[in-house]
Amino acid sequence: MGPTVTEPWPDDDVILYDGVCLFCSHWIRFIAARDHGRFRFTAIQSDYGARLAxxxxxxxxDPDTNAVIHGGLAHVKSDGALTALSLxxxxxxVRVLLSLPKALRDPVYNLFAKNRYRIFGRSDVCMMPDAALRARVIG
Incomplete structure (x- = not known):
């Protein structure tokens, strides 16, 4: 489970996502409903999200992946998704899946990411979270 960037990010347990991607918005809601308040979220379309990206x-x-900041380090593509789920x-x-080579995992992730708008759709604006989730969004 190697991080992508070795420069630490000052905030931890942050998930960067594409706020206009309908699948990504559902992914964030899925995580938030199960994480007992662990993660905070930022859309790539926000100022903070763009800086993190x-x-x-x-x-x-042109985001082609999400990112999960955990332990101060960025995990992207399949590492990011599996890291978030494993926590x-x-x-x-799910940590067992991280033992599979990235050369096998990332092409599947890339194929899904490339087609996410076509399969799930996109919105013209970022999702509007409910009050509980809004408190965990970094803008």
């Missing part, structure tokens, strides 16, 4: 090497204008209560078993 640039820090970890993601183009804010949820009852989902620790």
């Amino acid at each position: 640039c820090h970890v090497g993601i183009d804010p204008a 949820l209560p009852g989902w620790r078993w």
Whole structure:
């Protein structure tokens, strides 16, 4: 489970996501419903999210992955998704999937990411979280 960037980010347990991607918005709600308040979230379209994206090497204008900051380090693509899942209560078993080579995991992730708008759709604006989730969003 190697991080992508070795420069620490000052905030921990933050998930960067594409706020106009309908799948990504559902992903954030899925995590938030299960994480007992562990994570905070930021859309790549926000000022904070764009700065974080640039820090970890993601183009804010054309995001092809999410990022999970854990332990101060960025995890992207399949590492990010599996890291977030493995930190949820009852989902620790997902860590086993991190032992699979990235060369196998990331092409599957990339295929999904490339087609996410076509399959799930996109919104013209970022999702509006409910009050509980809004308190965990970094803008």
